[in-house]
Amino acid sequence: MSAIKQRRERERAQRHQLIITAARELAETEGWDAVTTRRLAERVEYSQPVLYSHFSGKDAIVRAVALDGFDELAAHLRRARPANPEPQQALHAVCRAYLDFAAERPALYQAMFVMPTDVKFAHAETPPQLRACFNEFVSCFRPDNARRELFAEVTWSALHGIATLSASGRIPPDTQEERLDFLINQLTDTPS
CATH class of the missing domain: 1.10.357.10 (Tetracycline Repressor, domain 2)
Incomplete structure (x- = not known):
C-alpha cells in the first residue's frame, strides 16, 4: 500500500471517529434530538455529504x-x-x-x-x-x-x-x- 493511500485511510478513520465523538458530545450536552447531520457537519466542520460518506444517517451514527x-x-x-x-x-x-x-x-x-x-x-x-x-x-x-x-x-x-x-x-x-x-x-x- 502506498504512503498516500495509507495517509488517506488514516485521515478517513480520524474523520469517522471525529463524527462519532461529536455526536456523543452533542447528545451528552443537548440530548439525542439535537444530533442531526446538519448540526454534526457544523460541529466537525465538514459538509453533510462528507458525513454521509461515513454514515448513512443518524441511525448509523447512533449504532457507531x-x-x-x-x-x-x-x-x-x-x-x-x-x-x-x-x-x-x-x-x-x-x-x-x-x-x-x-x-x-x-x-x-x-x-x-x-x-x-x-x-x-x-x-x-x-x-x-x-x-x-x-x-x-x-x-x-x-x-x-x-x-x-x-x-x-x-x-x-x-x-x-x-x-x-x-x-x-x-x-x-x-x-x-x-x-x-x-x-x-x-x-x-x-x-x-
Missing part, C-alpha cells in the same frame, strides 16, 4: 456510538473485576461498575440500550464489543456452573432495569446498594 460505548463498557467492567476474586466479590464489582457507567454516561447508555439500532444481542451477529461485555458478566460465575450464561443474562437484564428506573427517577437512589446486594445474594446463592 453504541459500539464505541460497548468497547468502553467492556474495558470498564474488566478493570472493575478483581483478579482471582470470590464469585460474589467479582459480581458485586462488575455490577457496581455497570450501574456507575450507566449513571455517568446517560446519553451513551441511551445509544447502547434504549435507542433503536440494528445491534443484535444474543445472536450470531452480535458484535465483539457486546460479547466482551457479556463475557465479563459470565466470568463472575463459577466455571462449573452450567447455567452461567443464563445467570449473566439475568444479571445484565436486572441491572438494565435498575439503571433505567434510576435514571428516570422511578426508584429512589438511596436504596441502590440494597437492591444491588439483594440481586447479587440471590444469584450467588442460587444452585447452578
Whole structure:
C-alpha cells in the first residue's frame, strides 16, 4: 500500500471517529434530538455529504456510538473485576461498575440500550464489543456452573432495569446498594 493511500485511510478513520465523538458530545450536552447531520457537519466542520460518506444517517451514527460505548463498557467492567476474586466479590464489582457507567454516561447508555439500532444481542451477529461485555458478566460465575450464561443474562437484564428506573427517577437512589446486594445474594446463592 502506498504512503498516500495509507495517509488517506488514516485521515478517513480520524474523520469517522471525529463524527462519532461529536455526536456523543452533542447528545451528552443537548440530548439525542439535537444530533442531526446538519448540526454534526457544523460541529466537525465538514459538509453533510462528507458525513454521509461515513454514515448513512443518524441511525448509523447512533449504532457507531453504541459500539464505541460497548468497547468502553467492556474495558470498564474488566478493570472493575478483581483478579482471582470470590464469585460474589467479582459480581458485586462488575455490577457496581455497570450501574456507575450507566449513571455517568446517560446519553451513551441511551445509544447502547434504549435507542433503536440494528445491534443484535444474543445472536450470531452480535458484535465483539457486546460479547466482551457479556463475557465479563459470565466470568463472575463459577466455571462449573452450567447455567452461567443464563445467570449473566439475568444479571445484565436486572441491572438494565435498575439503571433505567434510576435514571428516570422511578426508584429512589438511596436504596441502590440494597437492591444491588439483594440481586447479587440471590444469584450467588442460587444452585447452578
